[in-house]
Amino acid sequence: MSLHDKFGRQITDLRISVTDRCNFRCVYCRSANPEHNPNGHELLSWDELERLVRILVGLGIRKVRVTGGEPLARPGLEQFIARLARLGIRDLSMTTNGLALAGCCDRLVRAGLHRINISLDSLDPVKFERITRTRSLPQVLEGIHAAQASPLRPVKVNAVLVRGLNDDEVESFAEFARAQDLVMRFIEFMPLDADRHWTRDLVVPAAEVKRRIEARWPLVPLPHEPSETARKFRFADGRGEIGLIAPVSQPFCGFCSRIRITADGKLRTCLFSREEYDLRPLLRTGASDEQIAAAICNRVLEKEAGHRINEPDFVPPARTMVFIGG
Ligand code: SAM
Ligand code: SF4
Numbered sequence: 655m656s657l658h659d660k661f662g663r664q665i666t667d668l669r670i671s672v673t674d675r676c677n678f679r680c681v682y683c684r685s686a687n688p689e690h691n692p693n694g695h696e697l698l699s700w701d702e703l704e705r706l707v708r709i710l711v712g713l714g715i716r717k718v719r720v721t722g723g724e725p726l727a728r729p730g731l732e733q734f735i736a737r738l739a740r741l742g743i744r745d746l747s748m749t750t751n752g753l754a755l756a757g758c759c760d761r762l763v764r765a766g767l768h769r770i771n772i773s774l775d776s777l778d779p780v781k782f783e784r785i786t787r788t789r790s791l792p793q794v795l796e797g798i799h800a801a802q803a804s805p806l807r808p809v810k811v812n813a814v815l816v817r818g819l820n821d822d823e824v825e826s827f828a829e830f831a832r833a834q835d836l837v838m839r840f841i842e843f844m845p846l847d848a849d850r851h852w853t854r855d856l857v858v859p860a861a862e863v864k865r866r867i868e869a870r871w872p873l874v875p876l877p878h879e880p881s882e883t884a885r886k887f888r889f890a891d892g893r894g895e896i897g898l899i900a901p902v903s904q905p906f907c908g909f910c911s912r913i914r915i916t917a918d919g920k921l922r923t924c925l926f927s928r929e930e931y932d933l934r935p936l937l938r939t940g941a942s943d944e945q946i947a948a949a950i951c952n953r954v955l956e957k958e959a960g961h962r963i964n965e966p967d968f969v970p971p972a973r974t975m976v977f978i979g980g
Contacts, residue, residue, distance in 0.1 A: 655947055657713045659923075659957035663910060667881070668715045670707060671917040671979025672731065673697060673723040678751050679787040680775065682814050683975045685848035686787065694723075695918035695977070700730055702937050704737045706915055709947050717745040719771075721979040723917065726754040732765045739766025747771065749812070749980065753790050755797030759804050770801050771810040771839075776820050777830060785819060802834060810837040810897070815858035824858075828867045831894035839884055839897035845963060846925070846975040860885070860900035867896060881911035901925075907960030914979055921950060923957035925978060926971055 657665035674694045676684060685691050698706075707718060718738060725731050725748055738746055745768060752772040762770075774794055776782040782791040801809045811831070815821050824840070831838035840863045845852035864887070867873060873887035876895070883906060884897030900906075907924075914922040919934035931953045936946050962968045971978070 655713060655951050657710075657715070657913070657951060657954045660955055661957070661959060663957065664714070665911055665913050665954055665957070666714060667717040667719070667912040668707065668710055669719045669721055669912060669914045669979050670703060671721050671723060671915065672703060672725050672734065673728040674917045674977045674979075675727055676722065676724040676751070676976055677727055677753055677788070678724065678790070680751075680773075680814075681785055681787070681819070681849075681851075682816055682843050682847050683980075687849070690848045691976075695916075697728075697917045698919045698934070698937070700734050700737070702919065702934075703734065703915075704741075705937070705943075706919075706933065706946070707738055707743075708741055709943050710950070711741050711743060712943075713947055713951065716743065718743045718747070720746075720748040722749075723976055723979070724751050724753070726750050726758065732758060732761050735762060735767050736765040745769070749773070750797070751786070751790075752794040752797035753788075754793075756793065756800040759797070759800040759806070763804050763806060767806065769808060769810070770806045771812055772798050772801060773812045773814075774798065775813050776823060777826050778823070781820055781823075785816075798834070798836070802836065808837050808895075810839055812839045812841055814841045814843055815863070816843050817856045817858055821858045824863050824866050825870060828871065828894075828896060831896060832871070832889055832892055833894075835893035837886075837895040837897055839899055841899040842902045844901055844925075844975075845968075845970045846978070846980075848974045848976070850970070852970075854902075857902050859903040860898035861903065863896075863898060880909040881906075901961065902963055905960060905964070907958075910957075910960075913954060913957070916973070916977065916979060921953055922978060923954060924961060925980075926961040926963070927958060928969065928971055930973075 872890035920930035
């Protein structure tokens with residue numbers, strides 16, 4: 655058995671969400687209105703999550719990214735990373751808002767984490783607060799520095815650009831990448847926010863970001879795997895890299911190699927899936943590993959061709975980003 659879909663795409667990457675809770679309320683993800691942030695779902699146990707990853711590694715998954723919600727907000731995360739590391743995953747990474755990272759970075763390295771992505775949507779404390787609704791910029795910067803001082807490589811910093819909110823910071827982020835010698839990635843805002851405020855006008859296209867950075871510092875394209883989400887560039891004259899992730903303006907679905915498992919045990923074959931497959935009944939009614947593997951393979955076969963954001967009849971999924979795992 656292996657993970658292929660009916661379009662011939664091989665699935666090698668897993669994003670696994672370990673929680674749908676979060677200590678930030680980023681405007682493009684969660685809501686300021688508690689009624690729009692429903693209580694978290696019942697989470698899978700660490701044993702259940704590890705079992706699913708082990709089954710998927712047996713089916714050819716080689717890259718695993720732990721995400722959420724905020725993964726560092728779930729007690730036991732470090733031990734879980736250690737359990738995943740023992741499965742012999744070739745590329746084991748995590749995405750975090752960085753709030754708690756400085757205090758646990760060394761332990762994550764010892765647990766066997768390979769690399770890390772940290773979200774940072776503004777370098778300005780006032781705008782950072784407006785976006786995340788927290789005053790945590792100093793802690794996040796400390797987390798980035800801790801990652802830089804650790805063996806985790808590459809350190810990638812993710813900014814979601816929203817027109818009128820932080821699009822004036824493109825050049826500052828590029829300077830940050832150069833000064834800190836890290837990978838700065840610019841992500842297009844996707845229609846997955848809890849307040850459903852997304853409109854096409856709020857998306858800052860990757861082409862604009864590239865044009866603006868190139869006007870100041872010449873860029874050299876770097877090779878990338880077709881299934882990679884980011885188009886990568888280094889600065890011709892120095893340190894640092896940028897990555898452009900353009901799911902809206904330049905969809906990369908044709909080469910997608912990803913599936914997702916939500917913190918409550920739903921298999922999602924696309925970020926924008928309108929339907930999901932509940933693995934919990936299998937996990938909790940004594941199904942064998944082989945039965946679970948067969949169910950996953952059957953479902954993956956039906957993976958969507960693409961996300962349809964640019965189609966006139968596009969309907970966003972019922973779940974928003976924090977409940978899916980980005
Ligand atoms: N809490 C962690 C964090 O923020 O890095 C991990 C989970 S978060 C859902 C994963 C990634 O999704 C982050 O880089 C975040 O910026 C991104 N994200 C969240 N909502 C988004 C949206 N509507 N469009 C594009 N990216 C989004
Ligand atoms: Fe939390 Fe990450 Fe969503 Fe921000 S993007 S609200 S940090 S899950």
